[in-house]
Amino acid sequence: MLLKYSIRGAGYGEGPAIIEDVAADLGEGGLLVLAGPSGSGKTTTLLAITGVLNNLLYGWVEGESWIAGINPLSPEGFDEIPTRIGAVLQDPDKQLAMPTPYSEVAFTLENLGYPEHVIREKTVEMLERLGLRDKMYAHVEDLSGGEKRRLTFASAVVHDPPLLLLDEPSASMDPWGIREVRGFISDWRRRGKGVLVVEHKLRYFLWDGARIQVYRGGRVVRELEAPLSRGEIRFLEEIGVDAGPPRIRRVKPPTGSSRVLEARGLVIGYGENIVARDIDLYLDRGEAVAIIGRNGAGKTTLLKTLAGGLDPLDGEVLLLEEKTFSRQRIGRVFYVPQTPDYLFVAPSLEGEVREIAGKTGKPVDWITRYIPWYGEARKTSPYRLSHGQRRWLSIIIAYSYGAPVILLDEPSSGLDLRLFRRLAGLVGKLRGEGVSFLISTHDPRVVGEMCSRAYILDRGRLREIDRYRAVELLEEEAGLSLEEA
Amino acid sequence: MRRPSTSILFIYGLAITLLAFIYRDPYSLLLISIPNAVAGIYLGYRRAKLIVVLLLLSIWGTFLNAYFLANHGQVVAVLGPLVIREGAVRATAQIGLRLLAIAGAALIFIGGAEPEQIIRDLEAELRLPKTITFSLAYALRLIPLLRRDYSEIMFCRRQRGYRRIAYLPGDIKTLLLPLLSIAYQRAIWAGITVELRGFRKRRPRYRRPRIGLVEALLLSWLALQVVLPIMAGWTM
Numbered sequence: 001m002l003l004k005y006s007i008r009g010a011g012y013g014e015g016p017a018i019i020e021d022v023a024a025d026l027g028e029g030g031l032l033v034l035a036g037p038s039g040s041g042k043t044t045t046l047l048a049i050t051g052v053l054n055n056l057l058y059g060w061v062e063g064e065s066w067i068a069g070i071n072p073l074s075p076e077g078f079d080e081i082p083t084r085i086g087a088v089l090q091d092p093d094k095q096l097a098m099p100t101p102y103s104e105v106a107f108t109l110e111n112l113g114y115p116e117h118v119i120r121e122k123t124v125e126m127l128e129r130l131g132l133r134d135k136m137y138a139h140v141e142d143l144s145g146g147e148k149r150r151l152t153f154a155s156a157v158v159h160d161p162p163l164l165l166l167d168e169p170s171a172s173m174d175p176w177g178i179r180e181v182r183g184f185i186s187d188w189r190r191r192g193k194g195v196l197v198v199e200h201k202l203r204y205f206l207w208d209g210a211r212i213q214v215y216r217g218g219r220v221v222r223e224l225e226a227p228l229s230r231g232e233i234r235f236l237e238e239i240g241v242d243a244g245p246p247r248i249r250r251v252k253p254p255t256g257s258s259r260v261l262e263a264r265g266l267v268i269g270y271g272e273n274i275v276a277r278d279i280d281l282y283l284d285r286g287e288a289v290a291i292i293g294r295n296g297a298g299k300t301t302l303l304k305t306l307a308g309g310l311d312p313l314d315g316e317v318l319l320l321e322e323k324t325f326s327r328q329r330i331g332r333v334f335y336v337p338q339t340p341d342y343l344f345v346a347p348s349l350e351g352e353v354r355e356i357a358g359k360t361g362k363p364v365d366w367i368t369r370y371i372p373w374y375g376e377a378r379k380t381s382p383y384r385l386s387h388g389q390r391r392w393l394s395i396i397i398a399y400s401y402g403a404p405v406i407l408l409d410e411p412s413s414g415l416d417l418r419l420f421r422r423l424a425g426l427v428g429k430l431r432g433e434g435v436s437f438l439i440s441t442h443d444p445r446v447v448g449e450m451c452s453r454a455y456i457l458d459r460g461r462l463r464e465i466d467r468y469r470a471v472e473l474l475e476e477e478a479g480l481s482l483e484e485a
Numbered sequence: 486m487r488r489p490s491t492s493i494l495f496i497y498g499l500a501i502t503l504l505a506f507i508y509r510d511p512y513s514l515l516l517i518s519i520p521n522a523v524a525g526i527y528l529g530y531r532r533a534k535l536i537v538v539l540l541l542l543s544i545w546g547t548f549l550n551a552y553f554l555a556n557h558g559q560v561v562a563v564l565g566p567l568v569i570r571e572g573a574v575r576a577t578a579q580i581g582l583r584l585l586a587i588a589g590a591a592l593i594f595i596g597g598a599e600p601e602q603i604i605r606d607l608e609a610e611l612r613l614p615k616t617i618t619f620s621l622a623y624a625l626r627l628i629p630l631l632r633r634d635y636s637e638i639m640f641c642r643r644q645r646g647y648r649r650i651a652y653l654p655g656d657i658k659t660l661l662l663p664l665l666s667i668a669y670q671r672a673i674w675a676g677i678t679v680e681l682r683g684f685r686k687r688r689p690r691y692r693r694p695r696i697g698l699v700e701a702l703l704l705s706w707l708a709l710q711v712v713l714p715i716m717a718g719w720t721m
Contacts, residue, residue, distance in 0.1 A: 052677055082683030094674035097619075099626050103601035110605075111683035116690075137601075141629040155682065309640045331644045341667050342637040345645065345659035359646045383666040401645070 001025050002163050002194040003032075003049070007063035010048040014060075018044045019218045024211075026194045028162075031185070035202045036215030037240030037416040038387060042198040045215075046167055050085065051078040068162050083112060086156035090168040090414070092148035096155075101127055101143070102136045105155045112159055126158045145295035146177040153184055164188055166197045170204050171414050174295045174442040175478035178204055182479050200416040201242045204478060214241065240418030245480075246444035246471055251452040254286035259321060260436050261306065261333065261405050266315035268298060268305045274313060275301045279462045281455060283405060288427060288437040290447045292470055293457035299440035300338075302457065303407040306438070307335035320404065334403035338410040340394035344382040349374065352382050352393070356400045370396045370426075388419035395426060405436045412443040424450045444474040491598045491606035493700040497707050501590035504710060505583040513714040514582035521589030528596030535632050536595075540588040544581045545652055551576035600625045610694040615687050623675065631668065638663050 003026040009017035019041040026032045034042045044053065051072030053059035061073055068084040071077040089095045098104040105126055109119040127133045130150045135143060143151065149169075157164060169181045182204060185195050197205050202212065206226040214222040216239055224232055228243060236243035259282055266279035275298035283289055291299050304310045306317060308329035316323050319332060336343065346352040353374070357364045368374040371393065377385060382393060391411060398406045408427075412420050420443075427437055427450055439446055447454050447470045454470040455462050465473075501521055508514050530537060551573040558571030604622040607613045638660060643649060651660045694700075 047677075050681065052681065056677060056680055079685055082681055082686065085681065087678065087681045089674060089678060091674070093630060094671050095678045097623055097626060097675050097679050098604075099600035099622070103604075103622075107604075107679075108682045111679075111687040113686065113688055139600075139629065140626070141633075304640070307640075307644070309643075331646065334644055335640070337637055337641065339637070339667070341663055342634070343641045343645070344663055344666075345642070345647070347662060355645075381666070383663075383670070397645070 001027055001066070002030070003067055003196065005049045005063070005065040007045070007048055007061060007065065009063070010044060010053055010059065010061040012053070012057065012059045017218065019048065019215075022213075022215075022220050024213060026163075026196060028192045028194060029189050031189060031195045031197070031205070031207060031210040033202060033205050033210055033212045034196070034198045034215060035200060035212055035236065035241045035243070037200060037418055038414075040215040041218040042200075042215050043167055044218075046165060046196070046198050050087070050165065051081060082108075082161075083159065084161055085163045085165055086153075086159075086161045087165045088152050088156050088167065088169055090171045092145070092152045092172070095152050096140050096148060099139055100137050101132050101140065101151050101154070104140065104151055105158050108155050108158050114159075122158055126154045130154045145172060145174065146180060149173060149177055150180065153181075157188070161193075163194045163196065166195065166199075168199055168201075168414075169197065170199060170201045172410075175474045175476075176294055178478040200240065202236065203243050203245070203480065206243075214239070237417055240416040242417045242420075242445070246448045246475070248448040248468055248471055251288065251450065253452040254284050254431075257285035257287070259283070260285050260319065261438070262318040262321075263306065264316050264318070266302075266305065266317065267313040268301050268310070269313050270301075270310070274460070276457060276460045276462060277314075279315065281462060283436045283438055285404070285436055286431045286434050287453070288431055288439060288451045290451040290454040290467075290470065291438065291440045291457055291462070292442065292447065292454060292465075292474060295442075297457045298460070299457055300409055302462070303335055303409055303438065303440055306405075307333045307407055309335060331401055332403055333405045333407060334398035334401055335407045336394045336398050336409065336411070338413055340390045341383055343394045343397055344390075347381055348379055349382055349385065349393070350378040352397075353378075356397055360400050360402065362400055367396065367400050370399065387414045388416075388422070391415065391419075391423060392426065395423075395430070399430055399435060404434070405438065406430075408437060408439045408441075410441060410443075411439060412441065412446050417445075420445060421449075442474065444471040447471050447474070487697075487699065488599055489597055489699045489703055490610070490695050491602050492610040492694045493696070493703055494594050494597050495607055495611065497703055498590040498594040500707055501710070502587050505586040505590075508714065509579070510714065510719045511578065511582070512717070512719045514579065514586065516713060517710050518582040518586040518589065521593065522585045523589070525589035525592030525596065529592030529594075530596075533592060533595045533628050535628060535635060536588055536592060538635070540584055542651070542657065543584050544577070546657070547580045547584070548573070548577045549654075551580075595625065595628070598625075608689040609692045612689070612691060615684070615689065619679070619684065623672075627668065627671075630671070631664065634664055634667055635660075 006023035007019060009020050011017045022045055024032055034045060036042050047053040048061045049065040054061045054073060055075060055078040065073055067081060070080050070084055072081040096104055098107050102123060105123045106119050109122055127136055130153065132147060132151060170178050173181060188195055199205055208226055210226040212224040213220045233244040261283040263279050263281045267274060267277045269275040293299050305312050308326040311326050319329055344352055346355050353364055353367050356367055373389060382390065411423060415423060439451060441447065447467060454465050454467050456465045501517055504517050555576040556570045556573040560568055560570055561574050562569045604618045607618040608615055642659060647659055648656050651657050
């Protein structure tokens, strides 16, 4: 058995148990998926069974865990655990520690005491296998999102461990990247290795025979095996796990509304480097429109140009039917970044709301009316709010500034299905109040459930695409199909 | 010409930092600050523009501090309601030159060192503890991320109606708070990852530092910066 654990309880510091009575085992070539809504204890389980929680994070674990014959809960076992596992975390930017792909992969082997000639040989071979050899000495910041994700895999498995642990591998990935992750997992299992995945986007990991443990409130509430029945999918979706195919809802387009934003012949880029050209797009009052495309296609550059953060290289942008310079759009076309933390300026939610009130002249009560969880979280630092709450707050900040257009960059990234639906509800409510949204996304649910139209940015050109086709394309590129899912 | 040894560059940077704290005489400080700042900006500006921005912010902070705490002596300048006196100028110059020397040395290190060699060379040649060498290597990895964070935060601040150039303490707080909070989160997860990749098992392999022409030139220039103030009779 590669992995066998039975945890009676585990928590942080001297705090209460975050997970209770969780147990599982995993053999060679097996796949175990821990699924559940955000905050249900999936990542804590991963940290507990690898010994990170009690050996590194000053937490506590009661119970047993064995990984390939080692007990990682003991200090001696924890020292040996890197030889038995490869771990890939959610965000490549938080995982990559070295400046170049070569040094990143070699770092693992150096730590484990491999001789220098073996380090060189294995590092080059692994980079070659994952298509990164040509960029061996490039700075990791010059890699695309997909390349960074591949590099995290390379550095996690270069020493050929028997067990691979993946924490939300689909997060921050476009469908093209998700297909690569899926291919990597299949390949790894074919080689007789075990794979444990923590995910709330379960539908990407539903290979026949995959075992699924469903978490809720720190406990395993159900154990399932793929393929799932309709009833099981419904149950999972109700608790916030993305298990079924994306829906395409009828999103009412605004009626008789005026044009709020329009780009004509826009050329975007940085200096000499043109990212996309001849962009024509429009957005009506109260409308939500999606922009899809690969990581690196230029979606964020387009949003920042429309928001006035970057000057267009050519073309014009009209706001409320008037031609504008970039600086005139700042704050009126409000850009909400993929990392909402960039927007916060105060050490507490209460302070944040006061800052908004001070800058916008809106009463504090007016602002807090849009934050239903304000009372329980007002003393909390905005950086310590849950992912969904931070996303929520960032949209309310934009709304409070009275911007007629809000640009959302990957708003569903890291959100479970339940939080996504709440966010979609908020966007729907604000649309009803006349705010327009332009949303850059990889998520077929955003296109299918939040937006009434969609554009695709591909190979430097933007074109309008049928919403159904956009959802289908995103599914196909991830290696699924709407029918199959 | 090949890049100088990372270990020698590190020794050079450390020595200049120590000299910046030891020297008090303005001529001595000028000797170590101007050449190192010029060389540092030439070599390291492309990799670490942020250090230059932070340096300017620090000098401005130093001036504000000196204006409120050491603004005595003869009047040097009057700018509207601001009366700037000799004490404030002297204190700003003294600390500013120190910061300039330290930032210059840091930029020379960043610009001259091969990032992927840092952890290996410092560990193997100078026998520095792995926790220090890793921190240095990770800092270089973080610089571009901090640069990206900085530019995102600055744009978000502009959208929220804050000043484009943060120069008052309140402005600086709204800039540093997100910058540090995001970096802190990132550092926690990076720590977990490197431990899961066997960092605690890491055993260095020692070797002697290589000293060729480039290293000899660098060490000679360092020696001059120590000896010249003594020979010229400038007070330390």
